[in-house]
Amino acid sequence: MSQVDDASTAAMERVNWTETSPQTLYNKLQTLAGNLWWSWHPEVLSLFRDLDPVRWRQLDHNPIALLAEMSPEVVAKRAGEMVMYTRINQAHRRLKDYLDDMHSTWGGQNAGVLGSKPVAYFSAEFGIHESVPIYSGGLGVLSGDHIKSASGLGVPLVAIGLFYDQGYFKQHLDSDGYQQQEYLNTKVENLPMEAATGPDGKPITVSIDTRDGRLLAKVWLMHVGRVRLYLLDCDVEGNSPQDRELTARLYGGDRRTRIRQELVLGVGGVKALRSLGITPGCFHLNEGHSAFAPLEVIRARMEEDGLGFDDALREVAQHTVFTTHTPVPAGHDRFDPGLVEEHLGPLRDQLGISHEQLMGLGRVEPQNEHESFCMTVIGLKLSRRANAVSSLHGYVSRRMWAHLWPWRVEEEIPIGHITNGVHVPSWIAHPMQQLFERQLGASWRLQLEEPSVWGKVYAIDPGELWETHHALKSRLLEFVRRRLSRQCRRRNEDEASIEAARSALDPSALTIGFARRFATYKRADLFLRKLDEIAELINDPQRPVQFIFSGKAHPADEGGKSFIKKIANLRRDPRFAGRVVFIEDYDINVARHLVQGVDVWLNNPRRPLEASGTSGMKVVLNGGLNCSILDGWWAEAFNGRNGFAIGNGTQHVDDGITDERDAENLFRVLSEEVVPTFYHRDADGLPSQWIQMMIESIATLASRFSSHRMVVDYVRHSYVPAAGGLSSQMP
Structure with missing residues (x-):
C-alpha cells in the first residue's frame, strides 16, 4: 500500500x-x-x-x-x-x-422448485466451528460442510439437529497414556442461538408421546449463512429430571437414551418444522439417526389428506432421501421390540398398524421375530432415493443390503452413491487462498465445483507454492509444540519434559499426519507392526521422518483407547521421542491446523470399511499429499500421480493376513516412494517432483471433492426429483 x-x-x-x-x-x-x-x-x-x-x-x-x-x-x-x-x-x-441475494445464486437458477418447499436436512450432529461443540467427528463435520455449501450455492434448505449442552467429551491422557473423558456444560449465552418462534411469534416447544409419558423439546435457531439450523433441546420444564438430561451429551448413554434422542430428532424435528410453518419438498435423512421422521410425516398425511397407511407411505417415500454412511455393522443403530413399542407405540396407534408391521419396517426379514429393529433398514424402506457416500461404498452397500430386494440382482439394488466433499473456504488456509486468488482469478471462490478453474493450478509457480506450504507447516509445528507443552504441564511433568515438548519436531523433516476417530478398523497402530523398521526410517540423519497423531476413541471403545495409549507412550521410547507425538482433544481447530500443515496425510483403514473419509480431501486444498489404502474416496481419486497408494486395492478373507500385508505395503511405500520423492532436490533446492505431485493433486481433486460439487449432485439427483421436479438417475 x-x-x-x-x-x-x-x-x-x-x-x-x-x-x-x-x-x-x-x-x-x-x-x-x-x-x-x-x-x-x-x-x-x-x-x-x-x-x-x-x-x-x-x-x-x-x-x-x-x-x-x-x-x-x-x-x-x-x-x-x-x-x-x-x-x-x-x-x-x-x-x-x-x-x-438468493436469486443470482446457483440454487436460485437451478433449484427453483425448492423455493417454496425447501429441503429439510436431518442430522444428529453438525460440525460448523470449534466454538459450537455439537459434533463428534466426521459425520458432524460433513453435515456442517453440507449446509455451508447449501448456503453458498443458495439452495433452499433448513437443517434439523439436537442441541447438546455438554457436547462431545473433552479428551486428555493421564500419565499412563490412557484416555480420560470430561464433559463440560456449554454456556448458551455464548452461542449464536436464539429461541425459534412460530408464525405467532411465540417460542416453539414440541411434544412427543411415548408409552411411559410425554417428551418435550424446545427449539433453538442458529444461522449458518443463508441456512437456518434448528436444534431441539430436552432441557425444559415439564420433562422428568432424567429426560431433561436426554440431549445433554452426543452419543452418550445406553440404548434407551439413544432411541429417545432419535425419537426427538426424527419425530420431534418434523413437528418443529410444522410449528415453524415450513412445508418441506424433500426430507433428507443423513444417516439412520433421523429415520423415524418419515413416520411422523406419514401420520400427518393420513390425518390431513385421509390417506391410508400404505398410500401415505408411498407418497412420503417419494419425497424422502436417505444417506447411509457406514459399512461397519456396529455403526447401524438397532433396538429390541420392547424399546420400539415403548417409544413408537402411540405413533403406531395413530398410524393404524400393528406392532409386527412396525417392527417389519425395521427388519430385513419382516417376519423374523429374532431380528432387531434397524434404523438403516427403516431409512431405506421409507425413502425412494438412497445413496452411499463414495463409489466403492455404493458397491459395498448394495451387497450389504441386497436382501431387502431379493427379487433384484445386486447391480440393480436401488442404492446409488454421491461421494462426499469438503467445504473449501472452511478448510483452506488463508495464505493458500491468497495464492490461488492470484493464480486462479479473483472469482475462483464462486466456482469451487468447476474443474476448469482448478486446472489453472498447473501454471502456478512451484517455488511460491512450496514456500506457502512450508510457512503453513511451520505454523502447524508451533501449534503442536504449544499443545504438547500444555499437555506436559497439565500432567505435572518436570521442566525437562516441558522444554522437550517446546522443541519437538523438525521443520525440515518429512511430516506425516494421522487424525481421526480411533475406531479399531481405522488401524491407527498399523505402523507399529513394523516398529523397528519405522524407527530406523524416522531416525535417518539425512532423511528424517516425523508423525503427528490425534483423535478420540468412543468412551466405550477399549480397543480404540489401547491404540491411543500405544501411540502416545512412544514418547517414552528414545527412538521416537520428539518424532512421534499425540495431540489431545481432537476437534475442528486441531484438524484445521493439521490438514493445512502436514506434508503427507496417512489413512490406512481395513478396506472396505472406510465409507468415504473426508480429512484427506482437506489436505489436498493446502498442498498436502495423501498416502492411503485404496478405500473410500481415495479408491476413485488416486491416479498414480496425485499421491500415494498403500497396496493394490484388494484384501484377504483373513483380517490378520490383510493387516500384515498392509503393514508391509505401508512401510514399502514410505521407504521407497514417499521419503525419496520428498527429499530429492533439484538445482534450486526444491523438491520438484514432489511439488508437481502437489499441483496434480490440487488440479485433479479440489473440484471433484468439494462439498459444493456434492450439494450440486444432491440437488440434481435427489432434491429436485424428490420435490417434484424432473427425474434423474443417481450415479
Whole structure:
C-alpha cells in the first residue's frame, strides 16, 4: 500500500471514528458474530482476533464470548487503534448483501422448485466451528460442510439437529497414556442461538408421546449463512429430571437414551418444522439417526389428506432421501421390540398398524421375530432415493443390503452413491487462498465445483507454492509444540519434559499426519507392526521422518483407547521421542491446523470399511499429499500421480493376513516412494517432483471433492426429483 493509500485509509478511519458511535460499531460486530458465516471468511474472523488475540485463543475462537467481555467503548477504542472501522463496516455490508441475494445464486437458477418447499436436512450432529461443540467427528463435520455449501450455492434448505449442552467429551491422557473423558456444560449465552418462534411469534416447544409419558423439546435457531439450523433441546420444564438430561451429551448413554434422542430428532424435528410453518419438498435423512421422521410425516398425511397407511407411505417415500454412511455393522443403530413399542407405540396407534408391521419396517426379514429393529433398514424402506457416500461404498452397500430386494440382482439394488466433499473456504488456509486468488482469478471462490478453474493450478509457480506450504507447516509445528507443552504441564511433568515438548519436531523433516476417530478398523497402530523398521526410517540423519497423531476413541471403545495409549507412550521410547507425538482433544481447530500443515496425510483403514473419509480431501486444498489404502474416496481419486497408494486395492478373507500385508505395503511405500520423492532436490533446492505431485493433486481433486460439487449432485439427483421436479438417475 502506498503512502497516499495509507493517508486515505487513516482519514477514512478518522471520519468513521467521529460518525460511528461505539454502540453502533458494537452492534455491527454482534450481528456478524450472530451468524456463523464469519467462520469461513478469514477477513471477518480476523476482526474478532484483532480485538484481543490472547483472549480469542483462550475462548476457543468464540466471538460472542469475546464481545461479552468487552464494552462498546473498549471495542471502539481497540478498533481505532487497529484501524478496523472500515473493515467492520465492509464486513457488515457484505453479510447483508450475501443474505439478501438468493436469486443470482446457483440454487436460485437451478433449484427453483425448492423455493417454496425447501429441503429439510436431518442430522444428529453438525460440525460448523470449534466454538459450537455439537459434533463428534466426521459425520458432524460433513453435515456442517453440507449446509455451508447449501448456503453458498443458495439452495433452499433448513437443517434439523439436537442441541447438546455438554457436547462431545473433552479428551486428555493421564500419565499412563490412557484416555480420560470430561464433559463440560456449554454456556448458551455464548452461542449464536436464539429461541425459534412460530408464525405467532411465540417460542416453539414440541411434544412427543411415548408409552411411559410425554417428551418435550424446545427449539433453538442458529444461522449458518443463508441456512437456518434448528436444534431441539430436552432441557425444559415439564420433562422428568432424567429426560431433561436426554440431549445433554452426543452419543452418550445406553440404548434407551439413544432411541429417545432419535425419537426427538426424527419425530420431534418434523413437528418443529410444522410449528415453524415450513412445508418441506424433500426430507433428507443423513444417516439412520433421523429415520423415524418419515413416520411422523406419514401420520400427518393420513390425518390431513385421509390417506391410508400404505398410500401415505408411498407418497412420503417419494419425497424422502436417505444417506447411509457406514459399512461397519456396529455403526447401524438397532433396538429390541420392547424399546420400539415403548417409544413408537402411540405413533403406531395413530398410524393404524400393528406392532409386527412396525417392527417389519425395521427388519430385513419382516417376519423374523429374532431380528432387531434397524434404523438403516427403516431409512431405506421409507425413502425412494438412497445413496452411499463414495463409489466403492455404493458397491459395498448394495451387497450389504441386497436382501431387502431379493427379487433384484445386486447391480440393480436401488442404492446409488454421491461421494462426499469438503467445504473449501472452511478448510483452506488463508495464505493458500491468497495464492490461488492470484493464480486462479479473483472469482475462483464462486466456482469451487468447476474443474476448469482448478486446472489453472498447473501454471502456478512451484517455488511460491512450496514456500506457502512450508510457512503453513511451520505454523502447524508451533501449534503442536504449544499443545504438547500444555499437555506436559497439565500432567505435572518436570521442566525437562516441558522444554522437550517446546522443541519437538523438525521443520525440515518429512511430516506425516494421522487424525481421526480411533475406531479399531481405522488401524491407527498399523505402523507399529513394523516398529523397528519405522524407527530406523524416522531416525535417518539425512532423511528424517516425523508423525503427528490425534483423535478420540468412543468412551466405550477399549480397543480404540489401547491404540491411543500405544501411540502416545512412544514418547517414552528414545527412538521416537520428539518424532512421534499425540495431540489431545481432537476437534475442528486441531484438524484445521493439521490438514493445512502436514506434508503427507496417512489413512490406512481395513478396506472396505472406510465409507468415504473426508480429512484427506482437506489436505489436498493446502498442498498436502495423501498416502492411503485404496478405500473410500481415495479408491476413485488416486491416479498414480496425485499421491500415494498403500497396496493394490484388494484384501484377504483373513483380517490378520490383510493387516500384515498392509503393514508391509505401508512401510514399502514410505521407504521407497514417499521419503525419496520428498527429499530429492533439484538445482534450486526444491523438491520438484514432489511439488508437481502437489499441483496434480490440487488440479485433479479440489473440484471433484468439494462439498459444493456434492450439494450440486444432491440437488440434481435427489432434491429436485424428490420435490417434484424432473427425474434423474443417481450415479
